Amino acid sequence: MFRWDINIRESTILGLVGAGGIGLFLSSSLNVFAWSQVTLIIVVILATVVLSEFVSAKVRSLFI
8 A cells, every 4th residue: 555656656757758657648648738638637646646645544543
């Protein structure tokens, strides 16, 4: 669980520089100026990271 949210962030950044991952969709949408798609992708990435941080904090509180 702890590594999963890090992987989401890393795949976004790696995709923006051309290595694939979630950021690849973001990069291709940026290249064609599809702003509604860009907004949706950013919102989905943000929601995924926030949700994983919330779940991670709950799991962490159970063990500590």
